[in-house]
Amino acid sequence: MPKIENVAPTNFSRRSQLYRRHVAAGAAFTKASASAVVAAYSGEHNEVHCAAMLGLADLSSLPRIGFKGSDTTHWLEKRIPRLPSRPNLSKSQDDGGTVARLSATEYLVLGNLTDAPSLPAALQDVSIDSSTQRVYPLPRSDSHAWFALTGTYAPSVLAKLCGVDMRARKFANGNIAQSSLAHINAIILRRDLGTTTCFYILSDTSFAEYLWDAMLDAMAEFDGIPVGILALRALENGISE
């Protein structure tokens, strides 16, 4: 595990709704975009191993953006090489990010797990001529909290909260479900980290604390714990211990 350059969430104007919970759980933070994300939690757990079994990470501080409108697909095709071909499908991008197609004319662009420049930031800076193009940016960085549920037991946890069959062999990597999760709306997309099953969960930011607690409660029977982004990066790089 690399050395963590600990930063305080309150050093930034952008703060996850959950930063107090992370601080209380002994989190060390690292800079991500213009905010702080949990690098790892203190404790005796091997977080990479735990994440491979069952972990929950708060990625809400990472960049993301949405676009919708009748010209969106055409507009994005010029800027993103691999667009999902149909709704409810996502594709990984060269920068490690993910583009999710939520409908025929709506997309969600998620950044990568590193602090390196990513697609959302690049797309945010592109100006759009509203008089000629029907492309409308959506402030997904703020409208939606972003969690990652990782590990072998992740489908079992989702089965306690969501009515969609997300067993590994039924819900392939890249699939998206837009459904109810713990009684609130959520976008759930499978985005494996290396060989580890991983689901990105995006839900209304104002419900972040509720959903975090509800998920940890559902994870308890499988000994799932919160994990930091370093564990996720390790899994993405194929490190399992």
Place this chain on the structure above:
Amino acid sequence: MSNQFRLPEPYGLLLDRKRKVAFTFDGNEYTGYHGDTIASALAANGQMILSRSFKYHRPRAALTYAGQDSNSLVQLPSNPNALADREPIIPSLQITAQNYSGSLENDRDAWIGRIAKFLPVGFYYRAFFKPKGAWEIWSRFIRKKAGLGIIDKAHKPEYFDKQYLFYDVVVVGAGPAGLSAAISAADVGADVLIIDENAILGGSLNYARIDANGTRTGELRRALTSAVEKHQKIDIMVDTICNGWFADNWLPLINGNRLYKTRAGQVLLCTGVMEQPAIFRNNDLPGVLLGSAAQRILHLYGVKPGSNAVILAGNNDGYGVALDLLDAGVNVELIVDLRMAPEFDEIATTVVDHGIRILQGHAIYAAIASKGNRHIRAVDVRPIISDGVCSDKSEIIRCDMLCMSVGFVPAYQLACQAGGRLDYDDEKSVFTLTNLPLDCQVAGSVAGLWDIDDVIDNGKFLGKLAGSADQVLIAAKSTTDKKISSTNYSWPIFPHPKGKEFVDFDEDLQIADIVNAVHDGYEHIQLVKRYSTCGMGPSQGRHSALATARLVAKETNKSVAETGVTTSRPPFAAEKLAHVAGRAFYPARRSNMHHRHIEAGAQMLHAGTWYRPAYYGSQDLKTTAIRREVENVRNNVGIVDVSTLGGLDIRGPDAGEFLNRIYTFGFLKQPIGHSRYALMTNETGAIIDDGVACRLDEHHYYVTTTTGSADSVFHNMLKWNAQWNLDVDISNVTSALCGVNISGPNARTVLRLLCTDVDLDRESFPYMGIRVGTVAEIPARIIRVGFVGELGYEIHVPQHCGEALWDAAISAGSALGIAPFGIEAQRILRLEKGHIIIGQDTDAMSNPMEVQMDWAISKAKPFYVGGRTIVELKEAKATRHLVGFVVRDPEAPLPLECQLVVDNSEVLGRVTSCEYSPTLEKTVGLAYVPPGIASPGKQFTIKGTGGVEIAADVVMLPFYDPENLRQEL
């Protein structure tokens, strides 16, 4: 002596004899083994009586040892009506019997049985209706006696939850058919779940006898269960009940404290059959039990249920019971075979070879009870003359147990819920199930098969088809490959002149009750059920449906097929409300600055799903805190969290046209950089929301909504534009933005410290202006609005920057004494200014004219939602107006919202808002009143708490700053 009726191994398949379990029943100490149920452990200790019956308080013991009847209902510390023959014993468990007065053995209420003839069928219905006043008398007695068990009011809620499951094939029932089906389905690649309500796999293979030497069931069980347990594609859930079938193969499976909401591609119901009791006098005595019950308690729990048995047989299964009892060392005194000339199979022939006495063409006319009906001590055996009729030639045979093996009904409940049609073959005396959906089939004995090889073959066949999801073949083959056979005796019902031949043990219903129900005119089986309550008890007609149908058929001169049985609705077995409720989810929304409110001492309240600060300070100083907050806004500067307001981005070339249609005002010519009040009405002209529409650029408006209506307004907009098809995008950005309102005469001074890229001068940024800039280096939309009637700026920033904005504003304003204010202060402030709150000061009928908001309606535009109705409403005679009022007497109690405006006994209207105004130092409010008293200077009376009359004077609105000088500073 403990466990004196316990048999040695290999009896007791479910027992772990190394683990003794001590428990108490009605205060007496007992010991059983891990794996015992309450009933089996008590039976091993000679305690057969478990309960007293519901109506007549007759002693009752387990009838089935399968948890299917109400005889075994007992009280657990926090759980009334637990099934003693289903509930396992655990160390130190304290169990008590139910429904007795005195003791279980000597119930003082047993006298009720002696007045049975005065409690005829339909007694409750008759008592309800006549003679007049009868119910008042009866109800006192009935309510005292009614109900089983005691609710533990101190019980702490346990953790129950739910989980979804998904399988290609779900097999319900793990008997020979189910096990075979699961293997076949999994062998062709399906993901299979097999469930069973019992603790182990095997079903009837765990206790039934299918060959003379009694070894084949064990061999089959071991082979099939081993194959299932080893199969990678099969998941197993035991101690799990499937409590219903719902559309699209949705199955509620209950295991422990969890409800599994299960979706199955294919369902195979291998639910088996339920043995039926014979109906004769005293057929409910302890010691009288089903043949399969005797086999269960022998083989599963290693308990000898008696020492001297009589078997009542209507089929060859009774002979298998006899052999099992003989093997266990029970003397079989007599087999009473209802059949005149039975065809014996290998098992029955073996019994004959044992020299057991058999009386063919005979019936049990009555069971004879020991003192107090506590146990059977003999049977009265008589020859059968015709269906249900015996001769007078009686033979009394002493015995301490009577096993009934007279027939079965399929466990058809789930199949019928799936749409299956249940028919009765009067010739064979069997039920058949047809018309099942292609993706839900029945296999094994529930499908009418009886031979074990046929059952297994049927399971294999349908399992393979289900695993392949080969619905065409299922449709073609499932109904043709069955070899339906019968083990049912056609008429095991023998009325007795003294009655007590129980058809339904739950409700103590006798033959006469069913017959009299028909004679009372309730000829349809469904009416008989409701009139007599037959089948409405805990066992839900499992043992009474067929007998009732037979009796009704006979009394109405119809066949059983024509009569039918009553509907079987979910749940199949009793389930707890906790299972239905599951885990408690309380979705709650918090703004990014939520914790700053907590840290500042806010008392939070729920506003819809949001948490909002009500006021800041301790509860005992609430009034002081609110007044302080109000005064700070009026005289200095306050800050309030407005993140909960809805926010919608309306973008596109038709954005202005869209708003023009959806709101009452005109928006097409609204200048960029200006905001405008936006009032929304529905098609009936009723007000449904309000907010502010801010024009950010030519094609972009930002619209706010009330806290509780963000989603409904958003959906309303989407709905209308689906019809209008305007070139516009509607995005709900409520949670993307977080906001504060800085209000008060010093608001601009504070904001100047935070915002340097927007000209905040009064002239440059006038009232109702909107600017985009940065506040505390955070990108912000700044709106000059004045809901509280002071100079105010509403600042909307990205949600995740909310706390930073709050911190910056508090810091910047600290030298001036900025202080947060909550909803309570905001409500007073806006009331002083005469601003209404949609939903509080309006109702589902309120139109703009009633609430003095004609000014918010454009007269120039051709259309808006509700416009046509509003034109009509304007021309119609008004019936009420929302007016401002002042309470005349400063000492009068504060009128509350919804208290009535009255004129003596006539209701004239109601109060919608009322507060004491610290600014005006008087009580002010809003109320709906008739037009006649709506003008300033009029008076009315409010009927306050306790009927106190409060005098109020109508005044002009607003109460505060009528020239609007404050908000336009």
